Amino acid sequence: MTHTVYSYFPGCSLATSARENNESMVTFLGAFGIRLEELVDWNCCGSSSAHSLDSELALDLACRNLSLAPQNRPLLVACPSCYLRLKGAHNSLDQDVAAQEHYENKWNRSHHSDLQIVHFFELLHAISQTAAFQNKLKKLAGLRIAPYYGCMLAYPPSLSRQKDFSGIMENVIGALGGTAIRWPFSARCCGTFLTAARPDIVSPIINQITQGAIQAGADCIVTACAMCHLNLEIRSDKPNQLPVFHFSEMLALALDLEISDTWFSRHLIDPRPLLTRKKLL
Amino acid sequence: MSQRLERTIFPSKRDPDFCARIIHKAGSNINLCWHCNCCSGGCPFSQAMDYLPNQVIRMTQLGMKHEVLACSAIWICVGCHTCSVQCPMAIDMAAFMDALRQVAIAEDVPVSEPDIFNFHKEVLNSIRRHGRTHKLEIMFRYKLQKRDWLKDLDVGLKMMAKRKLDLMPSKIRNIKAVSKMFEDPKGNAAT
Numbered sequence: 394m395t396h397t398v399y400s401y402f403p404g405c406s407l408a409t410s411a412r413e414n415n416e417s418m419v420t421f422l423g424a425f426g427i428r429l430e431e432l433v434d435w436n437c438c439g440s441s442s443a444h445s446l447d448s449e450l451a452l453d454l455a456c457r458n459l460s461l462a463p464q465n466r467p468l469l470v471a472c473p474s475c476y477l478r479l480k481g482a483h484n485s486l487d488q489d490v491a492a493q494e495h496y497e498n499k500w501n502r503s504h505h506s507d508l509q510i511v512h513f514f515e516l517l518h519a520i521s522q523t524a525a526f527q528n529k530l531k532k533l534a535g536l537r538i539a540p541y542y543g544c545m546l547a548y549p550p551s552l553s554r555q556k557d558f559s560g561i562m563e564n565v566i567g568a569l570g571g572t573a574i575r576w577p578f579s580a581r582c583c584g585t586f587l588t589a590a591r592p593d594i595v596s597p598i599i600n601q602i603t604q605g606a607i608q609a610g611a612d613c614i615v616t617a618c619a620m621c622h623l624n625l626e627i628r629s630d631k632p633n634q635l636p637v638f639h640f641s642e643m644l645a646l647a648l649d650l651e652i653s654d655t656w657f658s659r660h661l662i663d664p665r666p667l668l669t670r671k672k673l674l
Numbered sequence: 675m676s677q678r679l680e681r682t683i684f685p686s687k688r689d690p691d692f693c694a695r696i697i698h699k700a701g702s703n704i705n706l707c708w709h710c711n712c713c714s715g716g717c718p719f720s721q722a723m724d725y726l727p728n729q730v731i732r733m734t735q736l737g738m739k740h741e742v743l744a745c746s747a748i749w750i751c752v753g754c755h756t757c758s759v760q761c762p763m764a765i766d767m768a769a770f771m772d773a774l775r776q777v778a779i780a781e782d783v784p785v786s787e788p789d790i791f792n793f794h795k796e797v798l799n800s801i802r803r804h805g806r807t808h809k810l811e812i813m814f815r816y817k818l819q820k821r822d823w824l825k826d827l828d829v830g831l832k833m834m835a836k837r838k839l840d841l842m843p844s845k846i847r848n849i850k851a852v853s854k855m856f857e858d859p860k861g862n863a864a865t
Contacts, residue, residue, distance in 0.1 A: 436806060442797035444753070446798065547759045548759070551766065587750070589813065659838055
């Protein structure tokens with residue numbers, strides 16, 4: 394890792410409903426000497442709705458955020474969906490002269506092609522290779538974890554040559570002593586925004602995912618995305634439910650970092666009985 | 675399914691320019707599709723769609739504009755890219771679906787999934803007002819239109835109790851910069 398300070402785009406979910414995801418990630422990165430500087434006055438990346446209804450609006454929303462990013466350090470994004478929006482917009486500016494001209498006129502700033510846009514997992518991968526990380530106590534021993542990526546491993550064709558994060562959660566869980574189970578639904582899309590308008594479509598999918606984890610013998614599920622976390626927690630209508638953690642929370646637990654009381658109290662499926670049983674709290 | 679396939683295609687009703695227009699708008703050449711069905715097989719949502727993703731491509735290739743723009747599949751697709759990863763021709767299905775949805779709105783085609791459309795509009799309204807999404811407000815305004823307050827009330831209350839839904843929006847300071855994007859004359863659907 395060549396940088397110790399990153400610009401940071403939290404996105405709407407991490408700034409509000411998934412604050413525990415945000416805080417645990419900042420805690421984890423801080424423990425490895427990385428400081429995040431939140432983009433000043435960032436706006437929503439456009440989410441699914443902007444590109445669904447208006448591609449130009451979607452590009453504009455993402456581009457304003459790019460225009461706020463300082464040039465001298467990489468931009469870290471934790472939400473896989475925001476990451477795709479920002480990375481996709483940056484690509485469009487690289488490849489489309491008209492879009493670049495529009496951007497430069499609108500924001501009175503030249504396009505910086507070499508701005509690095511980094512997903513949290515890229516940084517996590519680098520940290521997990523360090524001796525400081527590998528030598529940590531194996532605190533997750535005895536915990537069977539179902540790693541859930543949702544759609545984050547699937548990129549549109551224009552971004553298909555980006556870094557592939559398959560297996561990173563499995564490797565990190567293993568390095569921290571836990572058991573990452575193999576199961577069929579780790580890359581099954583959670584249904585994202587359909588959860589609001591068509592919960593009847595999302596519920597059966599979420600049941601399949603969560604029951605699949607139970608059948609595979611998992612104690613809990615970890616997610617890479619706050620949207621997935623929400624859907625896994627609210628849309629299962631089966632009586633037996635597994636606790637769901639943001640991956641950053643699991644990292645903070647495993648590394649004995651300072652856990653805030655407000656993280657787990659915000660979960661809809663209380664994970665504290667499991668953590669107490671496994672002596673992690 | 676068999677009923678769907680038996681539907682007759684009337685050549686006289688086809689729009690010969692439709693496919694080229696969509697390809698241009700999507701920036702992805704759907705004529706490369708050889709209908710291997712990988713997209714439809716891998717799609718987690720295909721069971722909820724009236725036409726499978728590759729059927730939507732086929733109908734577009736055939737110029738069946740009305741059927742395509744009125745179908746539910748274009749609204750149910752969430753753009754998760756599961757299909758694109760499996761597509762041997764690297765067709766950008768999400769961009770294709772975006773293009774169809776946007777043409778459907780521009781041409782005032784009756785939306786087969788009004789709830790999904792209304793939800794998107796509320797998300798964009800929230801961004802226009804605050805620069806960011808405010809979940810509580812989005813759900814409140816969405817429900818105001820839909821008038822099914824009891825459905826999901828339990829989920830909403832649980833989220834409130836767990837402090838997952840903020841009462842006040844997280845607002846940006848330079849809201850003008852964002853709301854101006856919605857005023858630009860490019861026929862956006864939210865306003």
